[in-house]
Amino acid sequence: MDNEVLRQAPLFNALDDEAATALRGSLSESKLRRGDVLFHEGDSGDKLYIVLDGKVKLGRTSSDGRENLLAILGPGQMFGELSLFDPGPRSATVTAVTDASFASLSHEDLLKWLDGRPQVARGLLAQIASRLRKANDVNADLVFSDVPGRVAKALLDLADRFGRTADDGVHVHHDLTQEELAQLVGASRETVNKALADFASRGWLRLEPRSVVIMDLDRLRRRAR
């Protein structure tokens, strides 16, 4: 791992070289294969993770076994912060959606590290604040939008973070099955499939396995709001 990847992380983007190098001393690295679980909801644990490569999903399971995804995270994003300040069991299960690698930092090390560096504390606050804002947005969507709307919004978000623009459209290799997409927007697999099929039939996008090509961003955006 090199300093560049860390700098991508919003949390650490303000670091100068020697701070970054110092930080690396406290970090350990780990890898997972697609489908592997890093930790389960309810586990105890006090590590903060930063995705170096690949994607993970944060999910929770209801009492009757159904699953709901809180977020898909990619390189540069962190997770596990909650148990740092609100110590207690992990509130979500983290599973690799693709092969993935992480840097991790213990509670203790982070706090030590934080005290001397108010600007990092502020970065952390900003990060969590923005997550909170996003969570509130998702709430509003669950209340106000219908399923196709939420699907459109999810696709746009994924496109934003993982899309590559080509001349035939924006290629989004989200690596999610339709089942996972459904869990992400809080709907059944079937209705999500129907929404996607509908978008495709209107020529807004093309479906590919675990991936879509968005051909008409504007229409999709209008459908999302």
Added chain:
Amino acid sequence: MDNEVLRQAPLFNALDDEAATALRGSLSESKLRRGDVLFHEGDSGDKLYIVLDGKVKLGRTSSDGRENLLAILGPGQMFGELSLFDPGPRSATVTAVTDASFASLSHEDLLKWLDGRPQVARGLLAQIASRLRKANDVNADLVFSDVPGRVAKALLDLADRFGRTADDGVHVHHDLTQEELAQLVGASRETVNKALADFASRGWLRLEPRSVVIMDLDRLRRRAR
């Protein structure tokens, strides 16, 4: 305003006397009557508020005018933190549900104040982290629970924070109309009313204007999960 009220706020509960007194210098106080709006979603603003007395609701309005409540806050709770770190327009409208008073602190003052006091920064992080956790819980409920379940959960939460135990049950003066309760759980007024009527007919609670008396906490809890 005296130091005691501030100490109630989780954010400041670790303050010693002179810190609390010093802080008061930076605070200003304000009051609202029931129904008054403190600020609107989309307004710019950089103040952090702490509720001294009364209750407020944080809400957002959808494009077609429907409303959704994110939270009901009472004495000791803070709001407006988001625009501190993720500066931008306010993400919610804040309205007084009862006559209420607040202490407020500007962005600038808080940050100055924060730099020297890592333990307050940590308090702030803990506060926001717990809000995030809660927001995620609400998401899961919107996906997994039915309306009566969400109503039950909301009542239990309100009881926890505002309830007074008496021998005929827990009296919860939530000060919300059923319409507001409905916006809080993301449902229509009518279905919430029916759920409440059903609970009452089972003898789990008694309805009073802007208030309920919970007579069978256990049953209600079981209905909530």
Added chain:
DNA sequence: GCGCGCGTGTGATCTAGGCCACTGGTTAGG
């Protein structure tokens, strides 16, 4: 080759809950 499992596509029910249309009760203002 032959199954088998997994992901995807699509129709046919069934139902929670939204929306509408009322009623009655309570408070506030003229």
Added chain:
DNA sequence: CCTAACCAGTGGCCTAGATCACACGCGCGC
């Protein structure tokens, strides 16, 4: 006091979407 606004309570109808039940293709191991 009368009227107007609000709030609470209830019934009926009607869609979005969950659930069920398939059928198809594609890759993988035997």
